[in-house]
Amino acid sequence: MEQRILTITAQRRLTKDVWEMRLAGDAAGCDVPGRFVNIRLDGFYLRRPISVCDWRDGELTLVYKVVGGGTAAMAALPAGARLDVLTGLGNGYDTAPSGDRPLLIGGGVGVPPLYGLCKRLIAEGKTPRVILGFNTADEIFYEEEFRALGVEVTVTTVDGSYGVKGFVTDAPEIADGTYFYTCGPEPMLKAVYRATACSGQFSFEERMGCGFGACMGCSCKTVTGYKRICKDGPVLTKEEIVW
Amino acid sequence: MVNTRVTLSGLTLDNPVIPASGTFGYGYEFAELYDINVLGSFSFKGTTAQARFGNPTPRIAECTAGMINSVGLQNPGVDKVIVEELPKLRQVFHKPVIANVGGFSFDEYAEVCRKLDGEEQVGLFEVNVSCPNVHGGGMGFGTDPAVAAEVTRRVKAVTTKPVYIKLSPNVTDIAAIAKACEDAGADGISLINTLLGMRVDLRRKRPVIANTMGGFSGPAVFPVALRMVWQVYEAVSIPIIGMGGVTSADDVLEMMLAGATAVEVGAANLVDPTAAKKIVEGLPAAMERYGIDDLTTIIGGAHHG
Numbered sequence: 001m002e003q004r005i006l007t008i009t010a011q012r013r014l015t016k017d018v019w020e021m022r023l024a025g026d027a028a029g030c031d032v033p034g035r036f037v038n039i040r041l042d043g044f045y046l047r048r049p050i051s052v053c054d055w056r057d058g059e060l061t062l063v064y065k066v067v068g069g070g071t072a073a074m075a076a077l078p079a080g081a082r083l084d085v086l087t088g089l090g091n092g093y094d095t096a097p098s099g100d101r102p103l104l105i106g107g108g109v110g111v112p113p114l115y116g117l118c119k120r121l122i123a124e125g126k127t128p129r130v131i132l133g134f135n136t137a138d139e140i141f142y143e144e145e146f147r148a149l150g151v152e153v154t155v156t157t158v159d160g161s162y163g164v165k166g167f168v169t170d171a172p173e174i175a176d177g178t179y180f181y182t183c184g185p186e187p188m189l190k191a192v193y194r195a196t197a198c199s200g201q202f203s204f205e206e207r208m209g210c211g212f213g214a215c216m217g218c219s220c221k222t223v224t225g226y227k228r229i230c231k232d233g234p235v236l237t238k239e240e241i242v243w
Numbered sequence: 244m245v246n247t248r249v250t251l252s253g254l255t256l257d258n259p260v261i262p263a264s265g266t267f268g269y270g271y272e273f274a275e276l277y278d279i280n281v282l283g284s285f286s287f288k289g290t291t292a293q294a295r296f297g298n299p300t301p302r303i304a305e306c307t308a309g310m311i312n313s314v315g316l317q318n319p320g321v322d323k324v325i326v327e328e329l330p331k332l333r334q335v336f337h338k339p340v341i342a343n344v345g346g347f348s349f350d351e352y353a354e355v356c357r358k359l360d361g362e363e364q365v366g367l368f369e370v371n372v373s374c375p376n377v378h379g380g381g382m383g384f385g386t387d388p389a390v391a392a393e394v395t396r397r398v399k400a401v402t403t404k405p406v407y408i409k410l411s412p413n414v415t416d417i418a419a420i421a422k423a424c425e426d427a428g429a430d431g432i433s434l435i436n437t438l439l440g441m442r443v444d445l446r447r448k449r450p451v452i453a454n455t456m457g458g459f460s461g462p463a464v465f466p467v468a469l470r471m472v473w474q475v476y477e478a479v480s481i482p483i484i485g486m487g488g489v490t491s492a493d494d495v496l497e498m499m500l501a502g503a504t505a506v507e508v509g510a511a512n513l514v515d516p517t518a519a520k521k522i523v524e525g526l527p528a529a530m531e532r533y534g535i536d537d538l539t540t541i542i543g544g545a546h547h548g
């Protein structure tokens with residue numbers, strides 16, 4: 001963990017309520033896919049945890065959905081605004097067990113951390129396949145960004161307005177995976193857990209007091225004992241999860 | 244040169260700033276960011292006889308100028324704390340530490356304190372009597388003067404180090420409880436623990452916290468905490484560790500003028516992991532600003548004249 005002041009360089013609206021924020025500065029420890037940052041916002045007591053979507057030397061990309069006051073305040077910040085950010089939080093995804101053709105399964109705002117992961121896997125010489133799930137065509141984001149990486153992308157929409165109709169678990173690839181990485185709302189994670197025959201890694205969310213392991217606000221029970229989602233997670237392996 | 248030193252029952256601290264129990268873990272997370280030896284001391288996570296997972300999640304709710312927590316005393320249990328946590332803590336913190344102890348029966352408080360009393364690093368005890376008494380119908384130990392006094396006697400009987408009783412603010416007469424603890428032999432009083440509170444999630448139309456209610460703390464509670472420190476100072480003559488909403492060096496001075504000898508910083512550590520360090524660093528300048536040379540001289544100062 002490091003505490004850094006980062007400067008917003010650009011904000012881009014991706015859908016009605018999903019935004020992409022780019023930040024300049026030294027986002028220490030954000031080079032592990034699946035880690036997150038915790039952002040202090042004026043007028044809000046607790047910080048807001050947001051996954052690292054992408055990082056390059058001196059630039060951090062976050063993608064977030066406006067769901068309440070804090071994320072609405074984020075969306076209103078102009079380029080040039082400076083943010084107090086705790087960087088490099090959490091364990092992140094472990095790419096070692098991925099195999100050659102891992103499946104990346106993202107739902108809604110669970111998609112962003114899989115983008116950085118996808119780049120990392122490609123850099124390691126692997127050929128990830130990606131399933132992105134949304135409710136409807138209007139809510140789709142980052143499909144083009146993933147395609148630009150040269151990977152196979154399947155999009156599912158619940159209402160069938162684009163791609164495969166249904167949930168991520170209705171994508172045909174789900175059946176023949178050898179290893180997977182997933183992030184999304186908990187009902188989706190549970191569905192993936194049940195639909196997959198192979199092993200994989202899940203990224204979880206929990207309400208956080210600190211985001212860096214000090215308060216025990218985010219604990220969960222796992223097969224290997226109690227874990228803090230913020231410090232020992234947010235990524236847990238399929239074998240660890242108690243469902 | 245101003246003097247920031249204060250003394251709690253024979254234990255001299257370089258400064259009165261102490262991270263509060265449950266907001267600083269065992270110090271390691273913070274030691275990644277700064278040398279935590281700049282602190283006066285710190286109070287480690289509430290320790291019970293057995294390991295506890297604590298309450299279901301969500302355990303955290305945001306409030307205006309504060310937060311609610313319902314962690315439920317998650318800790319590895321006293322034996323593991325002694326074997327695993329204290330040796331690691333010793334690597335990052337070289338001063339005497341405050342052992343915060345929780346319990347659900349008189350025996351449990353006594354057992355945990357007895358075991359920790361032999362640990363060299365423990366400088367004093369802070370006995371959290373906000374826990375429900377499983378043998379007393381779940382009533383908090385800290386809500387009845389006689390029961391709080393009994394906890395004090397039981398712990399004093401098995402310890403050699405100073406015993407501070409940490410009081411709950413969720414009572415009608417905190418001064419009476421403090422006095423009962425003093426009469427039972429307490430070496431000091433620590434206050435306040437969190438205020439019982441709750442939030443409702445408007446989207447789900449259900450309480451945010453899984454256990455419905457939790458402990459409210461943060462800057463919003465500062466005036467309530469300060470008032471209680473004031474009242475307890477009037478009632479007892481043993482030292483007081485004041486806390487509740489402390490966020491700045493100025494808050495430390497206010498707490499001390501109201502009667503605190505040392506001051507704990509809780510929720511502030513969670514939202515800004517360097518908060519306690521900043522408060523320590525800000526103290527000399529704040530003292531100069533208000534014409535204070537020696538912190539000890541201002542303890543309870545607002546009560547006189």
Ligand SMILES: Cc1cc2nc3c(=O)[nH]c(=O)nc-3n(C[C@H](O)[C@H](O)[C@H](O)COP(=O)(O)OP(=O)(O)OC[C@H]3O[C@@H](n4cnc5c(N)ncnc54)[C@H](O)[C@@H]3O)c2cc1C
Nearest residue numbers: 049050051063064065067068069070071109205206207305
């Ligand atoms: C590890 C982690 C990574 C995340 N990554 C992303 C991401 O990349 N993109 C994205 O859009 N969202 C992400 N989230 C969810 C995001 O943190 C919440 O949507 C955000 O905190 C909501 O704040 P708000 O003020 O708008 O909502 P409010 O509901 O008004 O917030 C009230 C309180 O609840 C907390 N809270 C509300 N929803 C959540 C939630 N789902 N998870 C945790 N805390 C919550 C807030 O932090 C705040 O303390 C992530 C959450 C976690 C834990």
Ligand SMILES: Cc1cc2nc3c(=O)[nH]c(=O)nc-3n(C[C@H](O)[C@H](O)[C@H](O)COP(=O)(O)O)c2cc1C
Nearest residue numbers: 263264265289312371435436460461487488509510
């Ligand atoms: C997340 C959290 C966990 C806490 N855990 C404990 C605990 O284990 N034992 C205890 O005596 N007090 C505990 N407290 C209470 C604090 O030590 C302190 O008394 C209270 O939060 C008031 O200070 P603040 O307003 O600065 O947070 C906890 C507080 C928080 C926020």
Ligand code: FES
Nearest residue numbers: 210211215216230
């Ligand atoms: S949020 Fe504080 S320990 Fe995880």
